[in-house]
Amino acid sequence: MPDQLIYAMEVILNGLMAGVLYALVALGFVLIYKASGIFNYAQGVMALFAAMTLVGIMNGQVPFAHLINAIFGGHITHFGWNIPALLAIILTMGVMVLLAWAVQHFVMRHLVGQEPIILFMATIGLAYFLEGVADLMWGSEIKTLDVGLPQGINLWIDETTYNIFGYGFFIDNLDIVATIIAALLVAALVAFSQYTKQGRAMRAVADDHQAALSVGISLNFIWVMVWSVAGFVALVAGIMWGTKSGVQFSLSLIALKALPVLMLGGFTSIPGAIVGGLIIGVGEKLFEFAVGPLVGGATENWFAYVLALIFLVFRPQGLFGEKIIERV
């Protein structure tokens, strides 16, 4: 088999894995948009906030330590204990639920019935506020996140492909774990929305707010629940990306990777986010592999958007999005 074809196969596999990571971020956007029609600009910052909170809890860091020290004097930084990863993840989830409640109680509740652009603006404000709070709460230094996920080359794949093709493929163990977790997450989300009372209520709200209200579904409760689930998805994305690069403020920029996925997969479809992520991941990696060297490289960022735009031209609602027909 020609070398270039073998290399292309490795690129495709890595593109699929990268696509899963993009999809993890996109899922959070989809959940909130589907349930409330809000494009949540703060989703990337939520991933950052969740990851910072997780590291802070694991390391026993005192939240707002700088502020406390500045007001009361002293030099407290840590409680002096470390918390196991699993417990810390559960506690972080608790914080994300609190955050969801606060967002709903202090912001979104007051904006019910407003134009979508107003709600979008509110999430921009929320993003910057949350970034500032995260900085104040946990500090801005780069934090190492280790929840025990494996990293580095998968030796089994390397050896197996070497025996078949004479060239060992590189697949990162972390990407394999991310793929498994994403699959479980999507299965859980689908099961939740199809088979639980709260899930069905969420779908009812997504379909028609007024109708859902008329049958006694609490909008407040559903939206807190949706923001909590989006917070959980943000935590998972934050763990995956934070393990790769350390937890730092650039983590919020992973949202940029989710936008072409949403454009392609549609804003309202969970499977769309996954398929969109895979198409973007493979597309950008293959383009960089085949065309990148001819045009000086660094094509991935812009090509992802080109790919999404091409799909938009032919399917404006995205691959799996709901077609909007407004009768006059």
Place this chain on the structure above:
Amino acid sequence: MKMKLATVALSALMAAGPAMADLVFPSLSYRTGPYAAGGIPFADGYADYFTLLNERDGGIGGVPAKVIECETGYNTEKGVECYESTKGEGALVYQPLSTGITYQLIPKVTADGIPMHTMGYGRTSAKNGKVFSHVFNYPANYWDGASGAINYLLEENGGDLSGKKIALVYHNSAYGKEPIRTLEELSKKHGYELITLPVDHPGQEQKSQWLQIRRDKPDYVLMWGWGVMNQVAIQEAANIRFPMENFIGIWWSGSENDVLPAGDGANGYKALTFHNVGSDYPLYDDLKKYVLDAGKAAGAGDQVGTVLYNRGLYAAMLAAEAAKKAQEISGKADITAADMRDGMEALEMTEEKMAELGLPNFGPIFTVTCENHGGDALVGVTQWDAASKTWTLISDFKPTDGEVIGALIEEDSGAYAAENNIEPRCN
């Protein structure tokens, strides 16, 4: 001795004269935003050194130093606003800490007569003092970095790099592209093959670049990265099992922030430098006594001795030494920005001077002249030890290829002079 006499004379002058204003050193810092992890230690080191001078020596030549911090968030527009809002405070020298801000400020500082120091960043050809009267980039610039890396590899390979393959992984920006021309020229001279691999901002996803490195198997990888790009690159290099001792970053890719997230995988990674590492210097004892223990540190005090803290402290030390030189030349303690510029242009850093300051071998020895605002272009190499979590300087500060770099600087600064109708000075 001469310096001590000058200091005594200046102190006497100050005691006899009227009360003087502080010596103002604006600090265009970035303690917030995506790059805060790099900005905080630098700003802390910069401020703490001046605090030490004030607390221990009563300032510089008897006049207190005043650091005015202005938050840029590493944003060019905010950086220019900071300059405009602080220049009226009697600013002596600006250190914009960003190549983007530097480019915007070059015409402004020249028009306003305030010197600017861009240590290891900014416009490389500003080394040519004949064209850039108010910009200084001693002790080293990006092209020195590129040449320093190649010289180090030449040493590693018995002076011969022919047939070797060297990949450059760079931030796809003006900053990241800086070394390419120099590396291309050096490849013609030394016969190595150069592969360039751009990484788009911010650099969180680099799978394509590292798969290519795995396929092409370069002998060495150089990196011009910043922010999250550094951490991801080092992690990806560890993932593909690239030999870390053959991976060398520029000085902006060589702090603790860059290697810690990769854990043991980062062991052996190297970075270029123009100053020493650690805190095992007599000055740090004074720093502890007069600043940290006295509760006068700029930050939490947890950054002392880190690479970027040391860089901030080194920048402040060079500014303070230039101010002393300016006081010596002008014969007055309350110097102006014009005096400061003259002091910077006459700055000479010797081993004796650094030892006297409590920082022996902390940086390269160099001399600044009217023609040469970049110093002697000496570059060292550091290496990371993951077990002890420390950097070690593994080479002396060594000369770079003046022949190749000099020609490039002449070409670039000549073009700038022609564009801006600048008559060369220093005749």
